[in-house]
Amino acid sequence: MRGSYRLGQAFGIGVFVHWSFALLLGYVVMTTLAGGGGWVIAFNSVVFVLAVFACVLLHEFGHCLVARRYGIGTHDITLLPIGGVARLERIPEEPRQELWIALAGPAVNVVIAAALSLAAVVLGVAAPPTGLVMMSDAAILYGLIYTNIVLVLFNMLPAFPMDGGRVLRALLAIRGGTLAATETAASIGKVMAVLMVFGGFFWTPFLFLTAIFVFVAGQAELQAVRERHAPRGNPFEEILRQAFEVHGGSAPPKGEPKPVRGRVIEVK
Numbered sequence: 001m002r003g004s005y006r007l008g009q010a011f012g013i014g015v016f017v018h019w020s021f022a023l024l025l026g027y028v029v030m031t032t033l034a035g036g037g038g039w040v041i042a043f044n045s046v047v048f049v050l051a052v053f054a055c056v057l058l059h060e061f062g063h064c065l066v067a068r069r070y071g072i073g074t075h076d077i078t079l080l081p082i083g084g085v086a087r088l089e090r091i092p093e094e095p096r097q098e099l100w101i102a103l104a105g106p107a108v109n110v111v112i113a114a115a116l117s118l119a120a121v122v123l124g125v126a127a128p129p130t131g132l133v134m135m136s137d138a139a140i141l142y143g144l145i146y147t148n149i150v151l152v153l154f155n156m157l158p159a160f161p162m163d164g165g166r167v168l169r170a171l172l173a174i175r176g177g178t179l180a181a182t183e184t185a186a187s188i189g190k191v192m193a194v195l196m197v198f199g200g201f202f203w204t205p206f207l208f209l210t211a212i213f214v215f216v217a218g219q220a221e222l223q224a225v226r227e228r229h230a231p232r233g234n235p236f237e238e239i240l241r242q243a244f245e246v247h248g249g250s251a252p253p254k255g256e257p258k259p260v261r262g263r264v265i266e267v268k
């Protein structure tokens with residue numbers, strides 16, 4: 001992605017961060033100081049945001065490593081202020097593969113939330129009375145537990161092409177085929193996008209960006225699936241092609257369907 005800088009590499013996958021990520025950190029510091037939080041809370045808040053994005057990165061690796069089990073590579077992972085982008089080489093045609101790849105990301109956050117909860121119990125760290133104000137290590141710890149649970153719930157919304165929407169599409173596709181499943185999942189995704197716009201007014205403006213992503217990316221992937229499943233060539237060419245095949249001649253090249261471009265985009 002343009003404007004991204006390489007952070008490093010893990011499991012053979014390059015990890016990048018977009019320059020706009022700096023704006024997020026700047027925003028966190030400014031709003032904390034403007035709210036009278038002081039430099040200690042501002043510093044803790046930056047540590048918290050970085051820790052959250054480490055969890056987002058692990059979520060992305062969850063998708064990528066399960067995809068690799070199915071022979072699907074990952075171009076790279078990029079961190080943006082609204083979440084992570086894992087560019088898979090393709091989206092699997094087999095619904096069960098898509099199901100497990102989609103579930104793997106949120107599953108990582110479930111494991112992180114469980115591990116941190118266990119750590120809080122074992123270390124005897126009590127929930128801070130300050131809630132999510134980053135005044136202490138305990139606030140960071142409990143903030144991370146809370147955020148990982150929110151990441152699981154939010155990503156599992158049936159808003160195709162978010163993770164929950166992919167799970168829905170995969171489950172529908174097992175019974176009814178990919179095209180019909182994608183039509184249904186994309187329609188439900190658009191309803192979710194409208195609900196997110198309402199949520200944006202009442203909760204956080206980030207939901208506006210999520211709504212746009214769900215609407216645009218969902219429609220683009222639906223279109224790609226439609227094209228892939230559309231009948232190709234004119235009937236005469238098809239008859240000619242079959243005739244060649246029946247008579248053992250070399251068939252005229254049949255347009256290879258383009259694979260659906262793989263792009264798992266996370267919006268947190």
Ligand SMILES: [Zn+2]
Pocket residue numbers: 059063105106155163266
């Ligand atoms: Zn995900």
